[in-house]
Amino acid sequence: MSDVRLTIDGKEVTASRGMTLLDAAQSVGIAIPTLCHHPQLEPYGGCRICTVEAEQGGVTRLVASCIYQVAPGLVVRTRTEKVNRIRKVLLEEMLAHAPESEILLNLAQDYAADKDRFEKEPSFCIHCGLCVRYCAELKQKHAVGFIDRGAQREIHFIPEIAGQECWDCKECFPLCPTSALQAAYVLTEALLTPAKKPSCCS
Amino acid sequence: MCRICSAETLEKTRQEIRLRSDPSTPCIAVCAGAGCLASGAAEVIAAFEVELESRGLTAAITTRGTGCPGFCERGPIVVIHPQEICYLQVKPADVAEIVATTLVDKQLVERLLYVDPATGSKITREADIPFYKNQQRNILGANSRIDSKSLDDYLAIDGYAALAKALLQMSPDQVLEEIKRSNLRGRGGGGFPVWRKWAESRNAADPTRYVIVNADEGDPGAFMDRALIEGNPHSILEGLIIGAYAVGAHQGFIYVRQEYPLAVENVNLAIRQAEKSGLLGNDILGSGFDFRVQVHKGAGAFVCGESSALMTALEGRAGEPRPKYIHTAVKGVWDKPSVLNNVETWANVPLIIHQSADWFAQFGTAGCKGTKIFSLVGKITNTGLVEVPMGVSLRQIVEQIGGGIPAGKRFKAVQTGGPSGGCIPASQLDLKVDFDELTKAGSMMGSGGMIVMDEDTCMVDIARYFLNFLQDESCGKCTPCREGIRQMLKVLNDITTGKGHEGDIELLEDLAATTIGASLCALGKSAPNPVLSTLKYFRHEYEEHIKNKNCPAYACKSLLAFNIDADKCKACGTCRRSCPAAAISGAKQQVHVVDQQKCTRCGTCFSVCPSAFGAVQRLSGAAAASVSATMTLAPEETG
Structure with missing residues (x-):
């Protein structure tokens, strides 16, 4: 694979073609925050917290570094005022839903985000889609999915599949950056098999 | 119809059709577009058929359901050819008179003609009505000349001549060059040069390519694509086949929203007709070019008008946009090069090929032709x-x-x-x-x-309306769009209900910047536009709402109050009788009073109070607040 030379935060970086800006930055020790990214899953570009500025031919664009691929001569800036501002607002928007999420609270400190800027609507889920994509792409079970759209979008376990697959798996639980996933599963479990008690509790 | 397998058979068929239809034969053309059908056009057409039958005129006079000519305000529209006598808002009850007076006695039914509001004079011919006269109807014009369901009608107006020219006299590169020369830009919104998209797909390495019609018209209040695909589906098909030839695609898709049942019906019919007569399928017109089209019905998501979301939906998955850092023209449906153009864009293609790029480019401005x-x-x-x-x-x-x-x-x-x-x-x-x-x-x-x-429209309320629409229609995948719209809408709801605070405008601007900067697709990137453009031109209205709880357009109900001026009230009782909330008390010779607790601020009293009295006051801001407060504290005795 041919090499591509680009600049990230003033550093000359050599990356292989097809690599994302996120991976290229990480390869030289530049950290870009991510929430919906998972090295084993297809890039998603949903949370947008990894947004960076990418300049080519005099045109600067804001792009999601987890998806955008390296290109020769690209000048990438990961911590400009604009980028910081966007990350701050995104964190504030997500903290309205998941005010206790440790990952979000830590990032909020880095970006001076006010966790109480917006009225709390604790749905807990920040729609990173890690559970949905992990279950679909790696486990190929599709036991959890998104329903509805826009502001009404939610994650839901599909009872028919979850009832058979999830109890022995639960590999998605530790992926969740908030506590939403477990709660959603427990709810599904309870609705699906009200009589059945987990064996560990008997 | 015989199979059209060459340029010669196409022309021969066309001549036969023209010979069969004498242009001097009277023809009653009734708009059968969705708008006119909703106001009763089908009944009008049926009434004409019955009337002609009963008078034994069916052979001498034809009736035709046409595509939408555009004057939806005055539908159902009836045009009598060849004189082009235009009757508006025709009801089935008018039909007998039209047949007797106009078609038999050659007289006008004056009361159904258009009246020019400027001069008061009546206008007979469709083309003389100011609404039509000031237009340049290159594309829409054909709608009223054909029966939307008839391939013969389309052939009679030179239909598929551009296709024959492209396939048999031009190379794909020449077609592309002609489109480039025309400077046609995509009509779907972005205005991207069409030839560039086509060239990008054509030059892509993958030999399997697709061409797609975007007929997922979802904007509130927009219906031009519906009128075209309902009214003249063959023109869209013809454009698509020509595009496919230029790009090197052998499969096309028409993505049409299922809320357009007539469009779905007419375009499916057009495809079947074209297949049957050899204008779609293998070896079209003997050129050796093969092309097929499939219709895909959209399931009702606004975001599917966005190219990558449309393509995801076409693949059978949830219609969510995906990043387009690699253009869909190179990597689109099933990762194959895919050219997606809007209905109106495709409708322009046959005109450009048939009449030349120079003809097309004589209309428009330096940067935007046609x-x-x-x-x-x-x-x-x-x-x-x-x-x-x-x-x-x-x-x-x-x-x-x-x-x-x-x-x-x-x-x-x-x-x-x-x-x-x-x-x-x-x-x-x-x-x-x-x-x-x-x-x-x-x-x-x-x-x-x-x-x-x-003047009665509140610009803050308009921004709120559109953000409310977008909140539902965002796919919800990316944070800045989903959450940004949600938070902006909350602020707008507060402002329009009198709960705005200082700093709200700055908050809106901050949220807008993030939504524009970080959203995944065009829906999110443009979602703050209703807010930003109203802030740009009507900032004072936002400030009035926030600081003075005043809606200058008197549209935001929470900020209004209606009050009856005791000095002007003549106790006529009109407002009392009209009030749907029974909130007005009073009697003969007794000044009327609005009970602010019961009042729903519908404004009926304000509009029914005789203008000679003008006793009902419409208040907003401090005046409204003081009226409401007075009423709450000490309801006036009226008895």
Whole structure:
């Protein structure tokens, strides 16, 4: 694979073609925050917290570094005022839903985000889609999915599949950056098999 | 029909059709577009058929259900050919008189003619009505000349001549070159040069390529694509086949929203007719070029009008946009090069090939060639579809063609570009309408929706309305769009209900910047436009709402109060009887009073109070608050 030379935060970086800006930055020790990214899953570009500025031919664009691929001569800036501002607002928007999420609270400190800027609507889920994509792409079970759209979008376990697959798996639980996933599963479990008690509790 | 397998058989068929139909034979053309059908056109057509039958005139006079000519305000529209006598708002009960007077006695039914509001004179011919006269109907014009369901009718007006020319006399590169010379830009919103998209797909390494019609018209108040695909489906098909030939695609898709049942029906019928007669399938017109088309019905998501979301939906998955850092023209449906153009864009293609790029480029401005169809709706006298050359001023569209604002109200703004477009104020009425000028003014062309607003429209409320639409229609995948719209909408809801705070405008601007900067697709990136453009031109309205709890347009109900001026009230009882909430008390010779607790602020009392009295006051801001407060503290004794 041919090499591509680009600049990230003033550093000359050599990356292989097809690599994302996120991976290229990480390869030289530049950290870009991510929430919906998972090295084993297809890039998603949903949370947008990894947004960076990418300049080519005099045109600067804001792009999601987890998806955008390296290109020769690209000048990438990961911590400009604009980028910081966007990350701050995104964190504030997500903290309205998941005010206790440790990952979000830590990032909020880095970006001076006010966790109480917006009225709390604790749905807990920040729609990173890690559970949905992990279950679909790696486990190929599709036991959890998104329903509805826009502001009404939610994650839901599909009872028919979850009832058979999830109890022995639960590999998605530790992926969740908030506590939403477990709660959603427990709810599904309870609705699906009200009589059945987990064996560990008997 | 015989199989059309060469340029010769196509021309022969065309001649036969023309010979069969004598242009001097009277023909009753009734608009059978969705708008006129909704106002009873099907019943009118049926009544004509019954009437002609009973008079034994079916052989001498034909009846035809045509595509939409655009003057939807006055439907059902009936045009009697060859004289082009135009009757408006025709009801089945008018049919017998039309047949007896116009078709038999060759006289006019005066009462059904258009009356020019400026001169009061009656206008007989369709083309002389100001609404039509000031348009340039290159594309829409054909709608009223054909039966939407008839391939023969399309062939009679030179249909598929452009296809024969492209396939048999031109190489794909020459077709591409002609489109490039025409400078045709995509009519779906972005205004991207069509040839560039085509060339990108054509030059892509993958030999399997697709061409797609985007008929997922979802903007509130926009219906030009519906009129085209319903009214003249073969023109879209012809454009698509020509595009496929230029790009090197052998499979096409028409993505049409299922809320357009007539469009789905007519385009499916057109495909079957084209397949049967050899205009689709293998070896089209003996050229050796193979092409097939499939219709895909959209399931009702606005975001699926966005190219990558449309393609994801076409693949059978949830219609969510995906990053387009690699263009869909290179990596689209099933990762294959896919050219997606809007209905109106495809409709332009046969015209350019048939009549040449030079002909096309004589219309429009330096950067934007050709015509554009707008759907003119809202507070406008002539609601309907208007086709004008690019570069015509907004004033010409609103005043000359649209006939201005009804009920003597003042023009306030026009919203263009659909929910993600912007509002343009009266001071910009002389703006030349094209892709670039609208963008400069802080709005956009979009697919061509134009919503006219008068002085009674609150601009903060309009922004709220569009954000509310977008909150539902965002796919919800990315944070800045999903959450940004949610938070902006909350602020707007607060402002319009009197709960705005200082700093709200800055908060809106901050949220908008993040939504524009970080959103994944065009829906999110343009979602703050309704807020930003109204802030740009009507910032004082936001400030009035926030600081003084005052809605200058008297539209935000929470900020209103209605009060009866005791000195002016003549106790006529009109308002009391009309009040749907029974909130007005009073009796004969007893001044009337509004109970602010019961009042729903519908404004009925204000509009029914005789203008000679003018006793009902419509209040907002401090005045409204004081009226409400007084009433709450000490309800006046009326007895």
